[in-house]
Amino acid sequence: MKEVTEYGKLQRDIRNEAKMSIRELAERSGVSHSYLSQVENGTRSTPSKEIIKKVADALNYNYFDLAVLGGVIDRNEITLENLKEFSQDLWQQHNSLMTTKAKIEDIISDMKKRGTAPEELIKDNNQLDEQILNLEKEMNKIEEKIQILSEGNGEKYDIVLFDEEGYAAKQYIRFSYPKYQKVDIDGEVSSRKISEDEAREQFLSLEYLLSMDEEILLNKKVLSQYDKERALKILQLVFQKEQE
Numbered sequence: 001m002k003e004v005t006e007y008g009k010l011q012r013d014i015r016n017e018a019k020m021s022i023r024e025l026a027e028r029s030g031v032s033h034s035y036l037s038q039v040e041n042g043t044r045s046t047p048s049k050e051i052i053k054k055v056a057d058a059l060n061y062n063y064f065d066l067a068v069l070g071g072v073i074d075r076n077e078i079t080l081e082n083l084k085e086f087s088q089d090l091w092q093q094h095n096s097l098m099t100t101k102a103k104i105e106d107i108i109s110d111m112k113k114r115g116t117a118p119e120e121l122i123k124d125n126n127q128l129d130e131q132i133l134n135l136e137k138e139m140n141k142i143e144e145k146i147q148i149l150s151e152g153n154g155e156k157y158d159i160v161l162f163d164e165e166g167y168a169a170k171q172y173i174r175f176s177y178p179k180y181q182k183v184d185i186d187g188e189v190s191s192r193k194i195s196e197d198e199a200r201e202q203f204l205s206l207e208y209l210l211s212m213d214e215e216i217l218l219n220k221k222v223l224s225q226y227d228k229e230r231a232l233k234i235l236q237l238v239f240q241k242e243q244e
Contacts, residue, residue, distance in 0.1 A: 004042035007052070007070030010220065012040040014059050014066070017221070028058035046072055053089065060134045062141070062215060062222060069220050083146045090139045094132065101128045207232065 004012075015025055022040070026033040031047075031054055038044035047055075052072060056063040063086065067073045104125050111118045194202070202208045209216065210232040216223045223231070 004040065005046045005071070007046040007066075007072055008039045008042060010066065010070045011036075011055060011059075013220070014061055015040075018059055020059070025055065025058055029054040031055060046070065049073070053086075057093065057131075057135065057138075062138070065215060065217070065222055069217075083142055087139065087142045087146060090135060090142065094135050094139065097128055097132050097135065101125065101132065104128065206235065210235075 015022070020028075022036050023033050025031075026036055029036075029051075031051055035044065035047075035051075036055070039047055049067065049072065052067055052070070053063050056066045059066075064073075064082075104121055108118050108121050108125065111121070210228045216228060218227075
């Protein structure tokens, strides 16, 4: 047996965490059961980006995070053009799902007029509603990232963290931090340029990080908004008790 790829391990972990069988993942993604199984047991190498997009959608997982964490693409390769291309793919998927939904609803309506109760079709329609909702959330995230990159042209500050020796440090860590941030003014989503001092202060603020509408990873898992709010409350309680 070949060694399982990083992507194969990640797909299996995310699928198990979602309590989804390989067969169910195959049904939702349109990728064959045998192919997905081979990816996870190491008999097949990392799939193409097109297949990863289908799997990510079926798992309700961000495609770029799945591809980056799975070692398929480098995060630095994610450009404005990538995001726009991905956005177009999502719109095509959305239009396809909406067309399918309309056809199913027409069939349900006709069957109800005849006095029948199409329970399976109603179930399928409800699942489509969930898929469409998840897809629209993903589309909104991508559009926000496109807007920020378009406004700031991807400009970033280089933030350097020195060790305790200060400016003479032999060891340091360098991070990139965006110069433009999303802002919501009276319901209008826009972006603004921040100063380098403000960027550094925000970067070093755990409270700010957990309150941001950005994807934060813990053990290769993207934390939900609920997870971030809970983590922030726990930290606030811990340090409040220490100060008392």
